[in-house]
Amino acid sequence: MKNIDIISEDNETKMADNDFIISKTDAKGVITYCNEIFMTIAGYEEKELVGKNHNVIRHPDVPKFAFKLAWDSIRNGKEFFGFVKNLKKDGGYYWVFANITADYSEHGKIIGYTSVRRKPTQSALDFIIPVYQKMIALEKEGGISLSGKYLLDFLEENNSTYNGLILSLQGE
Numbered sequence: 001m002k003n004i005d006i007i008s009e010d011n012e013t014k015m016a017d018n019d020f021i022i023s024k025t026d027a028k029g030v031i032t033y034c035n036e037i038f039m040t041i042a043g044y045e046e047k048e049l050v051g052k053n054h055n056v057i058r059h060p061d062v063p064k065f066a067f068k069l070a071w072d073s074i075r076n077g078k079e080f081f082g083f084v085k086n087l088k089k090d091g092g093y094y095w096v097f098a099n100i101t102a103d104y105s106e107h108g109k110i111i112g113y114t115s116v117r118r119k120p121t122q123s124a125l126d127f128i129i130p131v132y133q134k135m136i137a138l139e140k141e142g143g144i145s146l147s148g149k150y151l152l153d154f155l156e157e158n159n160s161t162y163n164g165l166i167l168s169l170q171g172e
């Protein structure tokens, strides 16, 4: 019998060049809207996504520190960019190049978030996959303080910022 890892490795869905996956959440990350492409690629119906925490499609191959960076940014009103592997309902996966921004009330309070994802470049994935693997191994060893240090040291050595690295990997 195949184990889950093998099934998952066999079962990648690639975004098309012109696809945009869009979702919106409330301030806590509970999904309030998702577009048709999201449902088609992730394999869920609208009623299975709306009202659920966005971690419903969380894939274990993405390090915890990546989500910490995302939330630290967006809670402070800064847009986030990142490469994210997502879990499909059927156990398969798809990679995205994600952007998340905050949505504001008329009084300037953050009331939710919007994420738009596009197809990531293959060269970005070739770079990021081993980095995420290393970060996950470090998280198993010593939590996000180790994986965070690894990433921040890497950025310092390469004289780069997180957003600078991610945008240059995507070629933007």
Ligand SMILES: Cc1cc2nc3c(=O)[nH]c(=O)nc-3n(C[C@H](O)[C@H](O)[C@H](O)COP(=O)(O)O)c2cc1C
Binding pocket: 023, 024, 025, 029, 053, 054, 055, 056, 057, 058, 059, 067, 084, 085, 086, 100, 113, 114, 115
């Ligand atoms: C607008 C928005 C979109 C998000 N999109 C995703 C996503 O596509 N995949 C994902 O794993 N997490 C996404 N997240 C992050 C999740 O809220 C969550 O932090 C992440 O899945 C890690 O979950 P966990 O801490 O329960 O493991 C998104 C968050 C927001 C606010």
